Amino acid sequence: MSPEIIGYSFPNDIHVTWSLMIAMYPYLTGLVAGAFMVSALYHVFGITALKPVSRLSLVTSFGFLLFATVPLLVHLGHPERSLNIVFTPNFSSAMAGFGFIYTAYFILVLFEIWLIYRKDIILLARRSRGIKRAFYACLALGVYDISEPALAVDHKTVTILAAIGIPLACFLHGYVGFIFGAIKANAWWSTPLMPIVFLFSAIVSGIALLILLYLVLMKFANKPIEPECVQALCQWEWLFIIVTVTLELLEIITLAYERSEAWMVIAPLLSNQLAFSFIGIQIVFGSLIPIILLGIVVLLRSLLTNPLRNTIAFIAALLLMMQVFTMRWNIVIGGQIFSKSMRGFRENYSPGLFEKEGILVALLIFLLPFVAIAVFQKLFPNLEPSSDHAQKVEAH
Amino acid sequence: MQNRETEMSRRSFLGKTGGLAVLVVAGGVTTVFADSKQSEQIKKNPQAYDWSQHDYVYLVDTDKCIGCGSCVRACQKENHVPPHRFRTWVERYVVSHDGHTHIDSPDGARNGFPPVVSDYNVAKAFFVPKLCNHCTHTPCVQVCPVGASYRTKDGLILVDEKRCIGCGYCVQACPYGSRFIHPELHVASKCTLCYHRITKGMLPACVQSCPVQARMLGDRKKNGDKVAEIIATSKVVRVLKPELLTEPNCYYKNLSKEVY
Amino acid sequence: MEHTKHIWRAVLIILLVPISYVVIHHIAVPESFGVYGHYRADSVKEFMDTPVIHGDRESCQSCHEKQNKELLANKAKGKHATVPCENCHDAVSFHVKPDSKTGELVKIEKMVIVRSYRLCAYCHEYLEARPNAFPQVKCKEHVISQDAEFSEEVCVKCHDPHNPSLKEEGKKDEGKKDAK
Numbered sequence: 052m053s054p055e056i057i058g059y060s061f062p063n064d065i066h067v068t069w070s071l072m073i074a075m076y077p078y079l080t081g082l083v084a085g086a087f088m089v090s091a092l093y094h095v096f097g098i099t100a101l102k103p104v105s106r107l108s109l110v111t112s113f114g115f116l117l118f119a120t121v122p123l124l125v126h127l128g129h130p131e132r133s134l135n136i137v138f139t140p141n142f143s144s145a146m147a148g149f150g151f152i153y154t155a156y157f158i159l160v161l162f163e164i165w166l167i168y169r170k171d172i173i174l175l176a177r178r179s180r181g182i183k184r185a186f187y188a189c190l191a192l193g194v195y196d197i198s199e200p201a202l203a204v205d206h207k208t209v210t211i212l213a214a215i216g217i218p219l220a221c222f223l224h225g226y227v228g229f230i231f232g233a234i235k236a237n238a239w240w241s242t243p244l245m246p247i248v249f250l251f252s253a254i255v256s257g258i259a260l261l262i263l264l265y266l267v268l269m270k271f272a273n274k275p276i277e278p279e280c281v282q283a284l285c286q287w288e289w290l291f292i293i294v295t296v297t298l299e300l301l302e303i304i305t306l307a308y309e310r311s312e313a314w315m316v317i318a319p320l321l322s323n324q325l326a327f328s329f330i331g332i333q334i335v336f337g338s339l340i341p342i343i344l345l346g347i348v349v350l351l352r353s354l355l356t357n358p359l360r361n362t363i364a365f366i367a368a369l370l371l372m373m374q375v376f377t378m379r380w381n382i383v384i385g386g387q388i389f390s391k392s393m394r395g396f397r398e399n400y401s402p403g404l405f406e407k408e409g410i411l412v413a414l415l416i417f418l419l420p421f422v423a424i425a426v427f428q429k430l431f432p433n434l435e436p437s438s439d440h441a442q443k444v445e446a447h
Numbered sequence: 448m449q450n451r452e453t454e455m456s457r458r459s460f461l462g463k464t465g466g467l468a469v470l471v472v473a474g475g476v477t478t479v480f481a482d483s484k485q486s487e488q489i490k491k492n493p494q495a496y497d498w499s500q501h502d503y504v505y506l507v508d509t510d511k512c513i514g515c516g517s518c519v520r521a522c523q524k525e526n527h528v529p530p531h532r533f534r535t536w537v538e539r540y541v542v543s544h545d546g547h548t549h550i551d552s553p554d555g556a557r558n559g560f561p562p563v564v565s566d567y568n569v570a571k572a573f574f575v576p577k578l579c580n581h582c583t584h585t586p587c588v589q590v591c592p593v594g595a596s597y598r599t600k601d602g603l604i605l606v607d608e609k610r611c612i613g614c615g616y617c618v619q620a621c622p623y624g625s626r627f628i629h630p631e632l633h634v635a636s637k638c639t640l641c642y643h644r645i646t647k648g649m650l651p652a653c654v655q656s657c658p659v660q661a662r663m664l665g666d667r668k669k670n671g672d673k674v675a676e677i678i679a680t681s682k683v684v685r686v687l688k689p690e691l692l693t694e695p696n697c698y699y700k701n702l703s704k705e706v707y
Numbered sequence: 708m709e710h711t712k713h714i715w716r717a718v719l720i721i722l723l724v725p726i727s728y729v730v731i732h733h734i735a736v737p738e739s740f741g742v743y744g745h746y747r748a749d750s751v752k753e754f755m756d757t758p759v760i761h762g763d764r765e766s767c768q769s770c771h772e773k774q775n776k777e778l779l780a781n782k783a784k785g786k787h788a789t790v791p792c793e794n795c796h797d798a799v800s801f802h803v804k805p806d807s808k809t810g811e812l813v814k815i816e817k818m819v820i821v822r823s824y825r826l827c828a829y830c831h832e833y834l835e836a837r838p839n840a841f842p843q844v845k846c847k848e849h850v851i852s853q854d855a856e857f858s859e860e861v862c863v864k865c866h867d868p869h870n871p872s873l874k875e876e877g878k879k880d881e882g883k884k885d886a887k
Contacts, residue, residue, distance in 0.1 A: 496755070498751075511838065512838075513830060513837050513838065513841050514834060514836055515829045515830040516829060517791075517794045517829070517830075521761060521793070521794070524761070524797075524798050525759075525760045525761050539834075539836045541835060541836060558829075559829040559830075559832075560834055562832065562833065562834055562845075563834075563835075565835070572834075572835040572836035573836050574836050574837075594740070594745040595746070596746075597744055597745065598744070599751060600743065605750065605751070605754055607746060607747050607750035608753075609747070609753075610737075610746075610750070639754060642751075642754040642757075643755055643756065643757035643758070643759060644759055644761075646754075646755045647759065649759065649763050650763065652760070652761050655761065655764065655791060658789050658791070658794060658830065659789065660789070
């Protein structure tokens with residue numbers, strides 16, 4: 052039952068307390084923050100090329116937000132007491148703010164989506180009958196004002212909300228990095244760079260997810276894929292992955308160069324237990340190859356045909372989704388493979404397929420947001436970029 | 448002779464509650480906090496425990512420890528510690544002349560230590576009992592999101608089993624590996640210095656079961672406390688991982704430099 | 708402010724969140740929380756009231772003083788004086804319990820008696836890490852060197868567990884005969 056130990060571990064340290072679920076959690080909140088950033092690029096920074104994914108990005112962010120806490124609840128020893136964290140928060144703990152930041156962000160995104168979809172909701176309410184009509188009327192809060200000035204108010208509010216949302220999303224996710232980065236007992240976690248690395252890789256994963264979703268949704272809906280949009284997504288993705296990888300490597304190079312005490316455990320960790328998942332997947336497969344692929348899209352723009360660009364973007368995005376997950380894994384699990392005795396290592400850790408915190412549950416949790424997005428799409432059919440066009444047709 | 452002396456000082460620590468009185472009145476010993484309202488009650492009931500009158504310190508003399516594991520066994524029984532989890536454990540260090548260090552703690556020394564055959568020239572070898580350091584500036588209380596981990600007025604770190612959500616953050620934050628998630632209760636669990644015993648004037652199970660007085664409990668707020676005196680005056684007393692500035696209240700006498 | 712009716716309605720709904728928070732907070736936080744610090748003060752009491760399992764160093768005396776006067780006196784003057792009874796036997800609360808009515812202690816369970824050499828080996832098997840001054844032997848070699856055959860319960864045949872010294876001559880031979 053007990054794992055193979057190399058060297059000497061403190062006897063309580065041989066248990067991996069934070070399992071797969073705790074790697075899932077920053078992954079999901081990262082997607083939340085990353086997707087939101089894309090919508091903010093459009094709404095706040097005026098990157099109009101991203102208009103086709105402006106709605107999709109918000110809805111994706113919300114879909115993942117809905118389930119971001121699920122891995123935590125699965126992991127908690129006492130999920131039924133989880134609300135203690137908001138009712139008796141201990142503010143000296145990095146974790147205590149979680150409930151409040153999460154709630155604030157939740158409200159903000161919901162509000163923003165509601166404003167963006169308000170016109171659709173009202174049109175839907177007018178069009179439908181019976182229960183359906185009541186449902187949409189409720190969602191419209193009984194106000195059917197879609198006059199130009201009302202929509203202008205909406206637009207302005209959305210911009211403000213998106214602007215507030217940027218620091219909030221950064222906070223929501225940066226703080227997850229802080230939870231790890233502020234643990235002085237753990238040499239692999241304890242670095243002020245941690246929140247920043249988390250944040251940038253969150254944006255990487257968010258953009259990657261949107262590339263995938265956009266390409267797949269358009270393909271299935273048989274709608275044209277805007278090359279400008281894919282190109283813009285790839286450009287931003289390229290920028291953020293380069294920054295992310297630089298930060299990730301910088302951290303390790305600093306430790307190695309300083310010959311710090313932490314390096315005593317990190318060096319063997321990287322060359323043994325994490326050799327495959329860190330060097331193999333996170334750095335080579337997940338970073339180097341996508342950087343080259345996206346570099347092709349960005350630098351050789353004029354030479355690419357649309358299908359070729361889409362294919363390259365798709366592959367790069369898939370690899371980057373994986374990169375970010377392995378990064379979470381390497382941080383969370385890697386930090387528990389060595390003992391705080393600084394002299395002992397576990398053989399390795401792999402979660403079971405069917406356990407409570409196992410692979411199957413993790414996959415299920417990862418699928419739930421997509422189901423949410425699909426349901427949303429059913430209720431409010433205008434996820435696609437052509438929404439403006441569709442609305443115009445209806446208005447006539 | 449020396450043993451006898453320590454024995455005597457223990458007896459005086461136990462005071463009048465010695466013997467079985469404690470068992471008979473188990474639960475009957477009224478525990479009262481030093482509250483303004485309740486200080487009245489303390490006067491009426493001399494047996495009452497006043498936590499503002501204590502500040503516990505723990506001292507381990509690594510030169511004395513024989514590595515028998517009695518403390519680990521006693522702790523497990525006294526506190527219903529689940530298998531393969533430890534509120535206290537004992538480590539063995541076997542150091543060669545060229546600095547090679549072999550460390551082990553088979554099942555936390557619950558069953559003592561088997562002989563090892565070392566293939567090098569042993570320069571020194573010794574045992575080090577470990578337990579929660581009850582740090583003054585403890586990261587575990589700092590990171591508890593719900594206020595389940597806390598520091599009492601008499602200087603101990605406890606976990607409220609009814610409020611702990613089992614997130615495991617404190618387990619990660621403890622630099623000494625003193626905490627674990629209880630596999631059945633699903634809450635963080637750790638050494639309480641046998642709070643249920645020391646508040647009744649008894650010794651923690653580990654201190655009491657030590658046949659060679661390698662473990663000692665002291666009280667800084669008691670006049671003439673021998674253990675507190677040693678900690679204050681000795682030059683060979685130090686704490687574990689001092690660089691983390693957690694200010695442990697568990698001190699080690701004659702600790703070799705290999706230990707951290 | 709025309710055309711902002713819907714915004715205000717939404718804000719109103721959002722305000723329900725902090726309001727319900729305050730209400731639930733009132734109900735959900737235990738009364739004793741925060742009395743002495745950011746924790747539930749009753750928790751301290753609960754820790755204090757946890758039942759004691761081991762007695763203290765005198766907890767066997769009161770009963771066994773009468774029946775085992777010799778044993779106790781023997782132990783008190785021997786080398787095992789500092790070894791608590793509960794180390795070799797078991798915690799007192801598994802053996803006796805206060806009677807629910809009279810409060811007097813009564814025996815509820817047979818006390819564990821371990822005669823195996825493994826018990827002695829916990830403390831006396833030779834280990835490099837033990838302090839040199841501590842009496843230790845390589846159990847098997849020791850028994851053989853004393854011209855006896857090794858078996859599970861051999862130690863207590865020569866050594867009285869309550870006063871193990873065999874330095875005086877008479878005791879030594881007596882033990883050897885038993886062990887053979």
